Amino acid sequence: MTISIAHLGPAGTYSEAATLAYVDGLKQRLDRSYVLKPYSSIARTLQAVVRGEAQLGVVPVENSLGGSVAVALDTLWQLDALTIQQALVLPISHALLARADALSHLNVVYSHPQALAQCQLWLERYLPTAQLLSTQSTTEALEKIHTDRTIGAIASSRAGQLYDVPVLAHPINDRLDNCTRFWVVSQSGFNLGVESPATELHYVSLAFSLPKNLPGALVHPLQVLAARGINMSRIESRPAKRSLGEYLFFIDFEAPGARVFWEDALKELETHTEIFKVWGHYSVWHLCD
Numbered sequence: 001m002t003i004s005i006a007h008l009g010p011a012g013t014y015s016e017a018a019t020l021a022y023v024d025g026l027k028q029r030l031d032r033s034y035v036l037k038p039y040s041s042i043a044r045t046l047q048a049v050v051r052g053e054a055q056l057g058v059v060p061v062e063n064s065l066g067g068s069v070a071v072a073l074d075t076l077w078q079l080d081a082l083t084i085q086q087a088l089v090l091p092i093s094h095a096l097l098a099r100a101d102a103l104s105h106l107n108v109v110y111s112h113p114q115a116l117a118q119c120q121l122w123l124e125r126y127l128p129t130a131q132l133l134s135t136q137s138t139t140e141a142l143e144k145i146h147t148d149r150t151i152g153a154i155a156s157s158r159a160g161q162l163y164d165v166p167v168l169a170h171p172i173n174d175r176l177d178n179c180t181r182f183w184v185v186s187q188s189g190f191n192l193g194v195e196s197p198a199t200e201l202h203y204v205s206l207a208f209s210l211p212k213n214l215p216g217a218l219v220h221p222l223q224v225l226a227a228r229g230i231n232m233s234r235i236e237s238r239p240a241k242r243s244l245g246e247y248l249f250f251i252d253f254e255a256p257g258a259r260v261f262w263e264d265a266l267k268e269l270e271t272h273t274e275i276f277k278v279w280g281h282y283s284v285w286h287l288c289d
């Protein structure tokens with residue numbers, strides 16, 4: 001059976017690059033054929049998995065410079081039907097692509113908001129007067145250029161080659177060690193049949209809302225982890241989209257060793273929450289670009 005994998009498109013996005021590298025890794029573990037399915041937004045990528053149009057979906061969730069990809073976390077919470085199979089970390093090296101001969105000819109730069117955020121200092125320094133406009137993906141930004149010599153796009157050099165747009169500057173991200181974490185998700189209950197060795201560091205990701213906005217409400221669930229010596233690797237709050245000041249909390253923690261140890265922690269943690277969702281237990285693959 002062919003495994004179909006949804007990702008943010010069109011061709012040339014970093015999400016596609018992460019998916020291609022993931023497929024390379026999968027091929028070494030699972031003798032199947034794979035087909036990639038591009039979608040026009042991160043939310044639609046996740047919805048495609050829920051609708052069964054693809055068995056897996058690859059979405060960016062966090063970048064070392066730009067922080068969380070809010071739409072991915074918010075959509076995961078709303079959809080409530082997905083499980084994380086794998087995390088992927090991809091190095092991200094942005095290029096400024098344009099048909100212009102010099103930076104001074106550019107009036108507008110398009111890109112995905114995450115890519116614009118990752119190049120913020122560079123843009124302030126070299127293109128302080130250019131208008132910065134958002135697109136759904138870095139390759140959608142490239143499509144805006146057509147033949148216009150006053151428009152630039154931030155995307156990968158690989159995308160520049162695919163769309164035949166020259167590189168005007170590279171790398172332009174504010175730190176060279178820029179990288180993005182992606183989650184590979186499936187419908188809950190889907191078994192990919194890939195065992196990750198216990199030697200790989202494993203994580204658990206979860207999210208919850210709190211029963212009441214009272215003093216100490218967040219401390220209690222956190223104490224459950226601290227009391228067991230469980231190392232939290234991320235905590236992120238997002239608006240609950242109910243009343244002002246109500247939040248959802250997204251937590252990742254390291255989960256080595258016996259399953260029973262952290263499963264017990266989850267049971268106790270749940271008692272301190274209102275809505276409680278566990279996204280999964282998974283390992284991380286560090287990909288090469």
Ligand SMILES: O=C(O)C(=O)C[C@]1(C(=O)O)C=C[C@@H](O)C=C1
Pocket residue numbers: 008012013014015016060063069092112114115136137138139180
């Ligand atoms: O627009 C793309 O190329 C994407 O795959 C999206 C995305 C993101 O949302 O973080 C992925 C990796 C980079 O951080 C920049 C953009």
